[in-house]
Amino acid sequence: MELKSQITGVILLDSDAINRITTDKCVQYLWAGQVEVCETIKEAQSKLAEPNHAFNLFILSLSDFEDVDLASWLLGIGFKGQLVLMLNDGENAPNFVPCNLLATLKKPVTLHDFNDIFSVNKNQYTQQLVDQKFIFALLNRRDALSIEFQPQYIAKTDTLWGFECLVRFQHKGIRLDTLTVIKAIENFSMMEVFSNVFFKRLAELLPAFKDYRLSINLSLYNIEKYSLFDLMFDFVKNSCMDAYKFTLEFSNEAYFSSSVKAIELLCKFKTHGFQLAIDGYRGDLKSLKGLPLLIDEVKFSALGSSSNAINLSPNNQILIKPLSQNLGTRIVFSGVESYQQVVQAQKIAPASIIQGYYLAPPVSMNDAVLLQEK
Numbered sequence: 461m462e463l464k465s466q467i468t469g470v471i472l473l474d475s476d477a478i479n480r481i482t483t484d485k486c487v488q489y490l491w492a493g494q495v496e497v498c499e500t501i502k503e504a505q506s507k508l509a510e511p512n513h514a515f516n517l518f519i520l521s522l523s524d525f526e527d528v529d530l531a532s533w534l535l536g537i538g539f540k541g542q543l544v545l546m547l548n549d550g551e552n553a554p555n556f557v558p559c560n561l562l563a564t565l566k567k568p569v570t571l572h573d574f575n576d577i578f579s580v581n582k583n584q585y586t587q588q589l590v591d592q593k594f595i596f597a598l599l600n601r602r603d604a605l606s607i608e609f610q611p612q613y614i615a616k617t618d619t620l621w622g623f624e625c626l627v628r629f630q631h632k633g634i635r636l637d638t639l640t641v642i643k644a645i646e647n648f649s650m651m652e653v654f655s656n657v658f659f660k661r662l663a664e665l666l667p668a669f670k671d672y673r674l675s676i677n678l679s680l681y682n683i684e685k686y687s688l689f690d691l692m693f694d695f696v697k698n699s700c701m702d703a704y705k706f707t708l709e710f711s712n713e714a715y716f717s718s719s720v721k722a723i724e725l726l727c728k729f730k731t732h733g734f735q736l737a738i739d740g741y742r743g744d745l746k747s748l749k750g751l752p753l754l755i756d757e758v759k760f761s762a763l764g765s766s767s768n769a770i771n772l773s774p775n776n777q778i779l780i781k782p783l784s785q786n787l788g789t790r791i792v793f794s795g796v797e798s799y800q801q802v803v804q805a806q807k808i809a810p811a812s813i814i815q816g817y818y819l820a821p822p823v824s825m826n827d828a829v830l831l832q833e834k
Contacts, residue, residue, distance in 0.1 A: 467491060467493065467516060467517050467634070468493070468494075468514045468515070468516050469493065469494040469495075469496070469513065469514035469515040469516060469517070470487055470491060470493070470494065470495045470496070470515065470517045470519065471495075471496045471498065471504060471507055471508065471515045471517070471518050471519070472484060472487065472495065472496065472497045472498065472519045472520070473498045473499075473500075473501065473503075473504040473518070473519070473520035473521070473524050474499075474519075474520060474521045474524065474546065475499060475500065475521070475523070475524055476521060477499075479521065479546065479567055479568060479569065480497065480499070482568060482569060483519060483546070483569050484497050485821045486569060486570070486571045486573075486574045486817075486821070487519070487574060489571060489574075489635070489821060489822065490571075490574055490635045491634065491635060493632070493634070494514060494515075496515065501524055504518075504520070508534075508539060515541060516540065516541030516542065517541055517542055517544065518534075518539070518541055518542070518543050518544070519543075519544040519546070520543070520544075520545065520546070521545070521546045521547075521548075521567070522545050522546065522547050522548070522551050522553070523548075525543075525545060525554075542562070542563065543562050543563070544562075544563045544564070544565060545562065545563075545564050545565070546564075546565050546566075546567050546569055547564055547565065547566055547567060548566075548567050549566070549567075570797060570817065571817055571821070592648045595641075595644050595645060595648055595650060596648075596650070596653075598629060598631065598641070599645070599650065599653055599654055599657055603630075604629060604630060604631060605627065605628070605629055605657060605658065605661065606627075606628045606630070606824075607625055607626065607627060607628070607658070607661055607662055607665060607825070608625075608626045608628055608822035608823060608824060609623040609624070609625060609626070609669075609822060609823055609824075609825065609828040610623060610624040610626055610815050610820075610821075610822045610823075611623055611815065611819065611820040611823065611828070611831055612624060612673075612675070612792070612813050612814070612815045613813065613814055613815065613819055614811070614812075614813060614814075615793075615802065615805045615806045615809070615810060615811070615812045615813065615814045616806055616810040616811060620672070620831060620832065620834075621672070621673065621813050622672045622673030622674060622675065622707075622813075623669065623672060623673075623674055623675070623828060624674075624675040624676075624677065624709075624794075624815065625662060625674055625675065625676050625677070626638075626677075626822050627658055628822075629641045639680070642654075642680050646680075646682075651681070651686060652686070655686075655691055659691065659695045662676075662695075663695060663698055663699050665825050666699045666701060668825055668828065668829050668832075669828070669832075670701065671832065672832060673705055673706070673707060674705065674706055674707070675706075675707040675708075675709055675737065676706060676707070676708055676709065677709040677739055678708055678709060678710055679709055679710050679711040679714070679739045679740075683710065683714055683717075683721075683722050683725055683726075684719055684721050684722055688725065689725055689728050689729060689732075692706075692708070692729070692734065693732065702733065703732055703733035703734045704733045704734070704735060706734055706735065707734075707735040707736070707737050707756065707757055708729060708734050708735070708736055708737065709737040709738070709739040709757075709759065710726070710736065710737070710738065710739060711738075711739055711740070712738055712739070712740065712741055714726065715738055715751055715755070716747070716751070730754075735756035735757065736755055736756050736757070737755070737756060737757035737758070737759055737790075737792070738755055738757070738758050738759060739759050740759060740760070740761045740794075741758045741759060741760055745758070745776050745780065748789075754789075755789055756788075756789065756790060757789065757790040757791075757792055757813075758789060758790070758791055758792070759792040759793075759794055760791070760792070760793055760794070761793075761794050761795050762793050762794065762795040762796050762797070762801050762816065770793060770796075770801050770804050770805060770808070780808055780809050790811075790812070790813055791808075791809040791811075791812040791813070792812065792813040792814070792815070793805045793812060793813070793814045793815070793816075794814075794815050794816060795815075795816050796814045796815065796816030796817075796818050796819060797816050797817050797818045798818055799818065801814075801816075801818070802814060802818065802819075
């Protein structure tokens, strides 16, 4: 169920610390505005009793909801927002709360669940994203673009291996869909403006990552249209870091392109020390033998798979081991959201790299530094 009104502020209550932390991360991934996290009912009541508070979304577990006559209390203070109840297996939502004011989620909560709930907010600016003035203003506001870092771990040892750099857009606290924004930027021929902003911002953060590898996803770029090599060469030169520290991710189509210009660009990156990756590979691994250059990394997406399996064809499962052992090609599984998927990744390719919300969500630079220190 999606919310019926725009969010102005979020209050989260869960006495279960683990679920509270997970839920907070999911919410902050989609909402950049005010989020008040409470550990006790008394604390939440105090926040909601404040005059002129901005909260109109209250997320809490059913067990906390039932500890007090919260429905009557909320009615008494005139709370006009909506409730999201988090339920354990076997629990049902109370039938005395109007269904138009209530959404429910099963524990443990996942980002996918919150995507549905927050969809009305994500769609609010759909019309504005076709407005060139809005896009231009977005790129010129420092608080509108941020960079988060998706931790990557070695499957066999659960050791931190590196980070994938992710660009995020937000407007007035609402997270905007990255792909939609990038398409609008491309439509208005503003990719060079975006690139200058993004790579300048990333360069400011690089000193914090000198001991770890960074992946940069360039799959949304038209590699025949933009001077990507000059852009990346200047970026690395100014960062005082070696090119081999960076893995550049391109789409499957880029590597199998019949364009001489596209292949020459990829070979040029390889010659200058950058590592190359195929993002979201969906083909038969046998096809990699026909490429004119050696791929350093192949990334498979576990998103959309069942919670108990990573969808790989039997043929690819057989070919992964010689690919990683004989050729030294890294295997990366992204979108890992369950323990079962971790175990399967360890079995298919023990030396593989895994990333996903089960392990850690995308984090800010400060949190990324803390992960490195651990």
